Amino acid sequence: MTKVTAPKAGKSVGLELSPNDMYPPLLSPDADSFVFEIADGESATFDFTLGGQEGPFPGITMAAGPGGGALLLDRQFIAAYSGAWPAQLEVRAWQNGVIVDRRSARLHDTKRMTVASIKQAALKPNPARVLAEGDNQAVAIASAQFFDAAGVNLPNAEVSWQVELPGNPQGLKADGQRVLLLPEAQPGEFAVLFREANGVQSTLTLTLNPTIDTGLKLQAYDLYPPLRHLQPAIITIYHTLPEDSGVTFTYRLNGLENSQPGVLIEEEDLYIDTDFIHSYEGPWPAEVQVCAIVNHQVAGIRTLRLHDTRTMVCTKVDMWFYPSDAMEIPQTGTVIVVPAPQFYDANDIALPHAELTWHAEIVDPMEGVGMIGHLLEISPEAKPGVYRVAMITGELNRARPLRLI
Numbered sequence: 245m246t247k248v249t250a251p252k253a254g255k256s257v258g259l260e261l262s263p264n265d266m267y268p269p270l271l272s273p274d275a276d277s278f279v280f281e282i283a284d285g286e287s288a289t290f291d292f293t294l295g296g297q298e299g300p301f302p303g304i305t306m307a308a309g310p311g312g313g314a315l316l317l318d319r320q321f322i323a324a325y326s327g328a329w330p331a332q333l334e335v336r337a338w339q340n341g342v343i344v345d346r347r348s349a350r351l352h353d354t355k356r357m358t359v360a361s362i363k364q365a366a367l368k369p370n371p372a373r374v375l376a377e378g379d380n381q382a383v384a385i386a387s388a389q390f391f392d393a394a395g396v397n398l399p400n401a402e403v404s405w406q407v408e409l410p411g412n413p414q415g416l417k418a419d420g421q422r423v424l425l426l427p428e429a430q431p432g433e434f435a436v437l438f439r440e441a442n443g444v445q446s447t448l449t450l451t452l453n454p455t456i457d458t459g460l461k462l463q464a465y466d467l468y469p470p471l472r473h474l475q476p477a478i479i480t481i482y483h484t485l486p487e488d489s490g491v492t493f494t495y496r497l498n499g500l501e502n503s504q505p506g507v508l509i510e511e512e513d514l515y516i517d518t519d520f521i522h523s524y525e526g527p528w529p530a531e532v533q534v535c536a537i538v539n540h541q542v543a544g545i546r547t548l549r550l551h552d553t554r555t556m557v558c559t560k561v562d563m564w565f566y567p568s569d570a571m572e573i574p575q576t577g578t579v580i581v582v583p584a585p586q587f588y589d590a591n592d593i594a595l596p597h598a599e600l601t602w603h604a605e606i607v608d609p610m611e612g613v614g615m616i617g618h619l620l621e622i623s624p625e626a627k628p629g630v631y632r633v634a635m636i637t638g639e640l641n642r643a644r645p646l647r648l649i
Contacts, residue, residue, distance in 0.1 A: 258283030259337045261347035265330075265396040268303070268317045270354040272401035275305075278349060280335045281312030288337040288344065294351075295327050296334075322354055329353040352392075354402055360393040362405075362446040365438045367423065371451035373541045374415070374429045376458070380533060380545040382425035384450060388438050404441035409434065416450075423450060458491070458536045458544035459484025462514075465546070466529075466593040469506070469516045471553040473598035476517035479548060481534060483512075489538055496533040498526055507532060514548065521553055528552045551589075553599055560588040561642040563604075563635040570647040573612075573626045581620040581646065585635045602637035613648075622648065 261280045269276055282288055287310040294301050303321025307313050315335065325331065330350040337345040365388040375382045386407045390398040409418045415429025423436060431454045439445045463480040470477055485491045493512065497504045506520025514534060524530060529549040536544040565571075566582040583604040587595040604618040612626030620633065626648055634643040 257286040257288050257337050257339070257345045259288075259335065259345035259347050261335050261349055263349065263397070265350045265352060266317070267352045267354040267357050267396070267399055267402060268321050269319050269399070270322050270357075270402055271319075272399065273319065274401065275316040275318040276399060277317070278315040278333070278335070279312070280308075280314070280347065282337060282345070287311065288339050290338070291336055293334045293336070295331055301325075317351075321351075329356075352396065354399075357398060357402060358392060359390045359398060359403060359440045359442060359444045361391045362388050362438055362440065362444055363391060364389045365446045365448045367436060367448060367450050369541050370448075371453050371541065372425055373453045373543060374425050374427060374431070374455050375542070375544060376455050377427045379427075379460070380547060381427070382542060382545075384423040384425065386421045386423065386436070386438065388446070390440065390444075406439060408437040408439055410437055411435075425452065427455075453541070456538055456543040457484070458538075460534075460536050460544035460546050462534060462546045462548055464548070464594070466549050466551065466591075467516065468551050468553040468556050468593070468596055468599065469520050470518045470596065471521050471599055472518075473596065474518065475598075476515040477596065479514040479516070481509075481512045481514060481546075483536060483544075485536070485538070491543070492537045494535050494537055496535065498531050499533065509534070516550065520550070524550075551593065553596075556595060556599060557589055558587045558595055558600060558637055558640060559590045560592070561635050561637060561640045562586045562588070563633075563642055563644050565633075565644065565646055569644065570649060571622060573622060573628065573648055574624055576624060579622045580616075581622060583618060583620065583633050583635060583644075585637075585642075587637060600637050602635065605634045605636055605641075607632035607634050607643055610648075620646070 259282050261278060290308045292306060302324035303318050305316045330352050332348050333351055334346055334348040336343050367384040367386055372382060372384045390403045392398060406420055407418050407423060409416050413434050415426040416434060417424040429452060431452050434450045436448045436450050437445055461482040467477055481493055493509050495509055505523040506517050508515045529551045532548045532550060534546050535542045563583055563585045566584050571581055585602060587600055589595060608631040610631045612623045614621045628648050630645045630647050632643045633646050634641045
């Protein structure tokens, strides 16, 4: 069937295309995209032209359904394109072999891209708060949008820029596109200069608020997360802030704010379940940074290191008796003594019981004492004396004396 290239009179499907202008990727490995869609209830097929010519074209890929889609442009486009600039890209909507709508956008030469202005410069958070000594250093993240002389928004990935701190204020350090807030920083207002590589610049004021003493602590700072045990590990969060402080808690994973399967904070408890180790793909140990938030700002940070349970190796066993290692023999009935184990790796990090195979064992014969699982049941027939009980996992064991009186 021969396509008809003129729109049918009076027919339109409400085709929309955005953005209107684009500098295609040159340095960035990520593709950029034009998005197109038609009015609700309409259906069409789509194609596109570049400079009036039909493709395919290197570096441009169309993904479309009946209601719209996207044109993806990657670095191959700039490398292969040799036509005039700006290049006109047109998306066409077809029904029954007829073009019923079309929209166009312009592609600009990223190799000749020039920053003319910086707008919407921002720091997050701002105001910021210096953290107490011993907390992780606070960070204010810089962001900005860049434009050419015609007002076209330039892709940040293609712009070289950084922040600077005029006067080198105490306790503040410029680090690329971040401002590090060290504990020795003082409250006040400080100029932050956004500078593009060719000299275009903009200045913003960063406000620092005083430190808050949160008394923030975690129940543990190293953890092997659940692998085969279905119950989550629970780490309690402690603080000394008053009840009316409005403190809440969030977390960052390896310094980044995101939502990680298997990690959840509810009120003042951090939960880690089996979804974490089955979904996490980053480096080990993983760092979960628990952040205390007061008035929408980070007021304190503590870091929990998560270790790979699949490579866990027990190198030390310890144990004690609960309620005591000196027990009175009952006159009637029985009493239960729990040999309570603790397992450690080579760095003295506690290992979760449920992830190990272990058992308790009576070393010395104990008349009137039986074992129920790993529990000791003491009956009136027991004899006074000192007896050894061992805790065993793999080739490791630890014996402790239990005194019956």
